[in-house]
Amino acid sequence: MEEAGGAVPGDGAPGKGRPLQSPAKGRELFRSQRKESEGSVDCPNVEFEYGDADSHAAELSELYSYTEEPEFSINRKCFEEDFQSQVLGKRWPELDLAQQKAYVMRLLDRLEVVNREKRLKAARAILYLAQGVFGECDVDTEVLCWSRHNNFLLYQMGTFSAFLELLNMEIANSQACSSALRKPAISLADSTELRVLLSVMYLMVENIRGEVETDPPEWKSSRETFRAELSFPVHCEEPFALLLFTMVTKFCSGHAPHFPMKKVLLLLWKVLLFTLGGFEALQAMKVKKREELGLPPLPEDSIQVMRRMRAASPPTYSIELLEQQSSKRGHRSRRPLVKQDSLDLYNERDPFKNDEATADEEENDDVDSGIEGELDLVERDAVFQAVPAQRPPIEQVSFPKGLPWAPKVRQKDIEHFLEASRNKFIGFTLGHDTDTLVGLPRPIHESVKTLKQHKYVSILDVQIKNEEELEKCPMSLGEEEVQETPCEMLYRAMLYNLPQYMIALLKILLAAAPTSKAKTDSINILADVLPEEMPITVLQSMKLGVDVNRHKEIIVKSISASLLLLLKHFKLNHVYQFEYVSQHLVFANCIPLILKFFNQNIMSYITAKNSISVLDYPHCTVNELPELTAESLEAGDNNQFCWRNLFSCINLLRVLNKLTKWKHSRTMMLVVFKSAPILKRALKVKQAMMQLYVLKLLKIQTKYLGRQWRKSNMKTMSAIYQKVRHRMNDDWAYGNDIDARPWDFQAEECTLRANIEAFNSRRYDKSQDSEFAPVDNCLQSVLGQRLELPEDFHYSYELWLEREVFSQPIRWEDLLHYQ
Numbered sequence: 001m002e003e004a005g006g007a008v009p010g011d012g013a014p015g016k017g018r019p020l021q022s023p024a025k026g027r028e029l030f031r032s033q034r035k036e037s038e039g040s041v042d043c044p045n046v047e048f049e050y051g052d053a054d055s056h057a058a059e060l061s062e063l064y065s066y067t068e069e070p071e072f073s074i075n076r077k078c079f080e081e082d083f084q085s086q087v088l089g090k091r092w093p094e095l096d097l098a099q100q101k102a103y104v105m106r107l108l109d110r111l112e113v114v115n116r117e118k119r120l121k122a123a124r125a126i127l128y129l130a131q132g133v134f135g136e137c138d139v140d141t142e143v144l145c146w147s148r149h150n151n152f153l154l155y156q157m158g159t160f161s162a163f164l165e166l167l168n169m170e171i172a173n174s175q176a177c178s179s180a181l182r183k184p185a186i187s188l189a190d191s192t193e194l195r196v197l198l199s200v201m202y203l204m205v206e207n208i209r210g211e212v213e214t215d216p217p218e219w220k221s222s223r224e225t226f227r228a229e230l231s232f233p234v235h236c237e238e239p240f241a242l243l244l245f246t247m248v249t250k251f252c253s254g255h256a257p258h259f260p261m262k263k264v265l266l267l268l269w270k271v272l273l274f275t276l277g278g279f280e281a282l283q284a285m286k287v288k289k290r291e292e293l294g295l296p297p298l299p300e301d302s303i304q305v306m307r308r309m310r311a312a313s314p315p316t317y318s319i320e321l322l323e324q325q326s327s328k329r330g331h332r333s334r335r336p337l338v339k340q341d342s343l344d345l346y347n348e349r350d351p352f353k354n355d356e357a358t359a360d361e362e363e364n365d366d367v368d369s370g371i372e373g374e375l376d377l378v379e380r381d382a383v384f385q386a387v388p389a390q391r392p393p394i395e396q397v398s399f400p401k402g403l404p405w406a407p408k409v410r411q412k413d414i415e416h417f418l419e420a421s422r423n424k425f426i427g428f429t430l431g432h433d434t435d436t437l438v439g440l441p442r443p444i445h446e447s448v449k450t451l452k453q454h455k456y457v458s459i460l461d462v463q464i465k466n467e468e469e470l471e472k473c474p475m476s477l478g479e480e481e482v483q484e485t486p487c488e489m490l491y492r493a494m495l496y497n498l499p500q501y502m503i504a505l506l507k508i509l510l511a512a513a514p515t516s517k518a519k520t521d522s523i524n525i526l527a528d529v530l531p532e533e534m535p536i537t538v539l540q541s542m543k544l545g546v547d548v549n550r551h552k553e554i555i556v557k558s559i560s561a562s563l564l565l566l567l568k569h570f571k572l573n574h575v576y577q578f579e580y581v582s583q584h585l586v587f588a589n590c591i592p593l594i595l596k597f598f599n600q601n602i603m604s605y606i607t608a609k610n611s612i613s614v615l616d617y618p619h620c621t622v623n624e625l626p627e628l629t630a631e632s633l634e635a636g637d638n639n640q641f642c643w644r645n646l647f648s649c650i651n652l653l654r655v656l657n658k659l660t661k662w663k664h665s666r667t668m669m670l671v672v673f674k675s676a677p678i679l680k681r682a683l684k685v686k687q688a689m690m691q692l693y694v695l696k697l698l699k700i701q702t703k704y705l706g707r708q709w710r711k712s713n714m715k716t717m718s719a720i721y722q723k724v725r726h727r728m729n730d731d732w733a734y735g736n737d738i739d740a741r742p743w744d745f746q747a748e749e750c751t752l753r754a755n756i757e758a759f760n761s762r763r764y765d766k767s768q769d770s771e772f773a774p775v776d777n778c779l780q781s782v783l784g785q786r787l788e789l790p791e792d793f794h795y796s797y798e799l800w801l802e803r804e805v806f807s808q809p810i811r812w813e814d815l816l817h818y819q
Helices: 023-038 058-063 071-086 097-110 116-130 140-156 159-171 174-182 188-211 217-231 240-252 261-276 279-292 302-308 321-328 358-375 410-427 440-451 459-471 486-512 538-575 573-585 590-600 604-608 630-633 643-660 662-672 677-684 687-704 708-714 714-723 747-762 764-772 780-783 793-806 812-818
Strands: none
Touching: 058 140, 058 188, 071 116, 097 116, 097 140, 097 159, 116 140, 116 159, 116 188, 140 159, 140 188, 140 217, 140 573, 159 188, 159 240, 174 188, 188 217, 188 261, 217 261, 217 486, 240 261, 240 486, 261 486, 261 538, 279 302, 279 459, 279 538, 279 747, 302 687, 410 440, 440 630, 459 573, 459 747, 486 538, 486 573, 486 590, 486 747, 538 573, 538 630, 538 643, 573 590, 573 643, 573 747, 590 643, 590 662, 590 677, 604 643, 643 662, 662 677, 662 687, 662 747, 677 687, 708 714
């Protein structure tokens, strides 16, 4: 675009009889072009309710790509051919429960045959049952009802265990891996067996996971048994989630490029959600754990507080770029004096009413260079905000009276306050003593009393204190009693390969991010969406384009939800488990990656229409498909926003908050990567929960951004005050806090890493404790000990003897030397 006021090329240049455009026309042109690129600024309130997952039908529909639509009829054909040969003259709904169980047993027997094609047909017939025998149904709800019934039946007959064995066979199938590696382009056909197996397992997990009040007692019993089976593996095997993590790392390493990653990640997310518990279950576990530790109850239920919050209007930029240029030439617009609103009236006002543009100009100039220059992770794109032609009307937002959150004070905050007061008034300190107030004036006594009233001791504080005591006195305190929870089992299984798991998830997240550019060295995440034959018409290309974008959005959704679940559950289970995962995410550049994700037009992302409702399951299975046109593809659905994209944005913001909270070195990363303007643009989304987490991220870095930024963003500062929890003596708004000093950031991370390694070594690496174990010096008792040998050892016992004993020379001189 030409600069405003310049001539349009090819439309009469200066000197050819065409005058320059007037500033007013230039402003109109600039305004219209920016509105086209950014969309309307007057964003309505987003009626979005955050939860563990979307609706049941939506979660099932996202399992299938639109390219897989022909396979619904293939599954039905495989089932009907077999069913008609086994059960003459009847339909599936007409069978009683005993007959249905007998038929499922026959299908499971056919999964044991050697012939690969026959196994696949039997698996497709089972998949048709899991999909709800849609050939016998007339409406969507009937399909979902039969799908739920059939999945409980399949689980009770042992289908999940059978499919788990088949999945292990397919993962170990080296022939499929080598053929996929030789192909120049991988398509759906390369992952047919894996997709069928993963689809059945996902449908079973998703249908059994959901609780309904009308469920019969045997279904409730099956649900708890299934949860235990996934959480606590039998026969000393690994948890099922670990198998899925292994598939993710194998895919990212390039050894298995044909793995259908979207289905793997969706199944991984739902298994974590089912075994560990969702956000409400997590809140209940937190309350229970505080009771067990003897801590006071939580001041409020954070889930309910966030549901009551209302969104504020996004920032608007009242000074346009052209007007700024003219003001630099000496023209200043006169603005009438407005009486400042009192804080009491603030609840009725718009906290983002009129942020001034000067700071945003400076931020926009270097926002991209901050991230791209440091880590080469965020591509450059212009960071402009749409400029409204007229100021939008101020909405009357009714916040609850008072602040939404009860203030909190840490023990450390009280100690810092008393240390400063004692140094000032009596000239010496008393260390960690917070009870002795001799020599301090009465206002200090009142301040300490108020601080102690709002003192909050977290579960993390208790865990860190216990860990320090165990490190100091390992002999006297003895062995720690560790409760075998699903979270503990998962962490123990993930521990030694956890860095690889985190790197693999972030690699896929980077490849699926909408701001990522195609690179030759990036992984191919489209193997399970691209058809064998590429589209030849414009309509087919448009459909595939929608499918690819939807595919990437679903991957982002599943990874963001999985990371958040892992962080929250590990944090509750033990603080150093959470810190171990967090450190490896930070080391793998998770912070700039999330900032890169938000360095886009977020309003366009959450309102994207990458869906074709007539092709969604189960609608496409019971309705005649209309002829698709370009208009119907472009229209998408009628929803105000895309649930999965807004869900992903909130999850990523929550992950970023988890990584940076109380970590000054990581907060400085936010400052270095110029995150403030990126985050401020995310405030355009009028959804209270998303705005809350954006404001939290802005709050923790405010003290580092300088006085000019704070002065230019007073409305944002007011919104932080209004919405974010207060720490009584947290000097976040002025930067005078002792923790804001920029030294020892590297030492902070090193100390944390040493604590994490000491925890992992003490609890999980038992060989390191050998120096404290008694030594048996008796030859007979040592030789008489029973050693646990692998089950297959006796098959290769003679080979082991030949290699390790008979073929090894005996060095008698060494034996004499040691004697």
